[in-house]
Amino acid sequence: MVITDELVTYLEALGRIKLPEESRAKAQNDLQEILQYIDTLSELDTEGIEPMSHALPLTNVMREDIVQPSAPADEVLVNAPAKKDSYFLVPRSFE
Amino acid sequence: MNLESMTALELGAAIKKGEISAVEAAKFSLEQIDKYDRKFSCFVTVQDDVISRAEEVQKKICSGEYISPLAGVPMGIKDNMCQKGIQTSCGSRMLYNFKPTYSATAVELMMNAGAVPLGKLNMDEFAMGSTSETSWFGATRNPWNINCVPGGSSGGSAAAVAAGECFYSLGSDTGGSIRQPASFCGVTGIKPTYGSVSRFGLVAYASSLDQIGPIARNAADCAAVLGEIMKQDKRDNTSVETRGVDLQAVLNADVKGMRIGIPTDFFGEGLDREVAAAVEAAAKQLESMGAAVEKFDMPIVKYAIPAYYIIASAEASSNLSRYDGIKYGYRAENAADLLDLYTKTRSEGFGMEVKRRIMLGCFVLSSGYYDAYYRKALQAKALIKSAFDRAFEKYDLILGPVAPTTALKIGENLADPLKMYLGDIYTVMINLAGLPAASVPCGFDSNGMPVGMHLIGNYFDESKILGAAHAYQQVTDWHTRRPAGLNSIQTI
Numbered sequence: 001m002v003i004t005d006e007l008v009t010y011l012e013a014l015g016r017i018k019l020p021e022e023s024r025a026k027a028q029n030d031l032q033e034i035l036q037y038i039d040t041l042s043e044l045d046t047e048g049i050e051p052m053s054h055a056l057p058l059t060n061v062m063r064e065d066i067v068q069p070s071a072p073a074d075e076v077l078v079n080a081p082a083k084k085d086s087y088f089l090v091p092r093s094f095e
Numbered sequence: 096m097n098l099e100s101m102t103a104l105e106l107g108a109a110i111k112k113g114e115i116s117a118v119e120a121a122k123f124s125l126e127q128i129d130k131y132d133r134k135f136s137c138f139v140t141v142q143d144d145v146i147s148r149a150e151e152v153q154k155k156i157c158s159g160e161y162i163s164p165l166a167g168v169p170m171g172i173k174d175n176m177c178q179k180g181i182q183t184s185c186g187s188r189m190l191y192n193f194k195p196t197y198s199a200t201a202v203e204l205m206m207n208a209g210a211v212p213l214g215k216l217n218m219d220e221f222a223m224g225s226t227s228e229t230s231w232f233g234a235t236r237n238p239w240n241i242n243c244v245p246g247g248s249s250g251g252s253a254a255a256v257a258a259g260e261c262f263y264s265l266g267s268d269t270g271g272s273i274r275q276p277a278s279f280c281g282v283t284g285i286k287p288t289y290g291s292v293s294r295f296g297l298v299a300y301a302s303s304l305d306q307i308g309p310i311a312r313n314a315a316d317c318a319a320v321l322g323e324i325m326k327q328d329k330r331d332n333t334s335v336e337t338r339g340v341d342l343q344a345v346l347n348a349d350v351k352g353m354r355i356g357i358p359t360d361f362f363g364e365g366l367d368r369e370v371a372a373a374v375e376a377a378a379k380q381l382e383s384m385g386a387a388v389e390k391f392d393m394p395i396v397k398y399a400i401p402a403y404y405i406i407a408s409a410e411a412s413s414n415l416s417r418y419d420g421i422k423y424g425y426r427a428e429n430a431a432d433l434l435d436l437y438t439k440t441r442s443e444g445f446g447m448e449v450k451r452r453i454m455l456g457c458f459v460l461s462s463g464y465y466d467a468y469y470r471k472a473l474q475a476k477a478l479i480k481s482a483f484d485r486a487f488e489k490y491d492l493i494l495g496p497v498a499p500t501t502a503l504k505i506g507e508n509l510a511d512p513l514k515m516y517l518g519d520i521y522t523v524m525i526n527l528a529g530l531p532a533a534s535v536p537c538g539f540d541s542n543g544m545p546v547g548m549h550l551i552g553n554y555f556d557e558s559k560i561l562g563a564a565h566a567y568q569q570v571t572d573w574h575t576r577r578p579a580g581l582n583s584i585q586t587i
Contacts, residue, residue, distance in 0.1 A: 008454075015450070015457045017445065030513070038405060054303060
């Protein structure tokens with residue numbers, strides 16, 4: 001698997017990040033090295049092995065559906081970088 | 096009273112007996128922080144309510160409300176656990192000003208037990224790293240050698256205990272982040288079974304692997320902390336009911352008749368000779384105490400790091416998508432539109448290691464690569480779990496090194512991420528399998544840097560691990576040694 005400049009750009013877009021221009025080449029190289037190492041996994045015979053997401057058997061956790069107050073808006077909005085009245089303020093997203 | 100050499104349980108007992116007050120203990124810790132933290136940078140935030148909290152705790156100890164053996168003992172908290180009203184930054188610019196409106200369950204449980212929190216401990220950004228150098232607030236130093244890293248990601252949590260700035264701390268472990276820094280700093284730390292400590296209020300890195308646990312001076316202190324925080328929590332659906340940790344059983348444990356397995360694959364290429372020697376000597380010690388020690392093969396070891404970095408990065412890329420500059424934390428200025436706001440905020444708010452893992456995670460989950468990477472890693476995870484299941488049919492505990500080396504020099508691995516990842520070889524597989532494991536001091540290398548042995552147990556066998564560690568610590572003194580740079584005697 002070769003990490004091309006186009007792939008780096010694609011991954012930046014997926015992750016909603018942009019690498020600083022001066023560290024792009026190194027990032028590309030680092031990703032290439034990491035991926036090359038990770039590719040050793042392809043040697044492992046996993047034929048017929050069920051992928052496992054949790055090591056412990058977990059059953060669905062159910063609880064009573066009880067109405068509870070949500071966190072107070074003014075408390076939550078203390079951390080908002082920008083707000084107006086009791087809302088988060090964002091750049092215009094519709095014309 | 097020599098507070099500097101006291102364990103958390105000894106201090107808790109002295110407070111209970113009235114030999115020292117919680118307020119005096121808190122003042123002592125604040126003085127220690129004042130004295131040492133300029134050198135080691137363990138804390139990113141020191142709370143301004145430490146004394147008033149200690150006064151409140153002292154009252155409630157006197158009135159019989161707080162009965163925990165740790166009531167009144169000052170603790171430190173890794174900066175990725177929410178604490179109401181206290182800045183929780185996760186070592187990141189992205190959360191440089193974030194003050195949670197609620198506390199993590201583990202923090203709350205310790206508060207209910209009468210803990211006196213001192214502040215927040217430095218860490219690798221979003222717990223991604225093995226050196227605590229990726230923190231936006233700067234690197235933490237190893238109290239044993241200021242030119243060395245304390246390990247990571249819970250580097251502040253381990254270094255603060257080693258420096259005597261707090262009596263115990265809470266850390267978190269996704270791929271070794273409690274055990275490796277505990278090993279590098281000569282202190283004892285344990286990652287409990289996945290699900291046994293609630294993750295509610297722990298800032299998520301890789302949710303299927305993240306687990307909170309204690310770092311302290313010895314195994315008994317770790318058992319006391321686990322005794323308080325191992326509780327099922329409705330607010331974390333992956334939290335499970337456990338049999339908890341029985342402190343008395345840990346204190347009374349011995350290793351006679353215990354079957355201990357040593358994977359030969361833990362002693363392969365890349366393992367430092369002196370680390371190997373210290374761990375082998377610890378195995379001999381346990382054998383002389385009556386344990387039956389035997390070597391066995393575990394060839395799956397070599398696939399643990401690839402599987403881990405695929406799964407952890409995949410989950411990180413999803414978990415960290417919440418940082419968008421809108422609800423909390425850092426927000427970039429002069430964004431043209433919404434998408435530009437997201438991208439600018441994340442590019443300026445995240446450091447390089449976080450960006451790298453987000454990109455790697457996006458890659459392994461992206462269309463066309465999912466099966467070859469992510470699905471394959473989950474299959475490897477299943478094979479790793481079954482390898483451990485087979486081992487625990489034969490052994491009570493598995494023993495090995497925690498890390499292939501002792502603490503590295505500052506900057507040594509920062510420019511080479513793959514080299515840093517390879518240092519996680521022994522720890523990451525424990526998280527993949529969801530097992531409990533501890534790091535226990537077992538020697539020093541020729542440069543005077545601590546070595547930790549890895550004691551791995553079967554699911555919910557925290558008491559067995561800590562019991563064996565406690566028995567070992569009754570006949571060895573590695574865990575009681577202090578860094579030479581610290582003043583040895585401090586009496587009040």
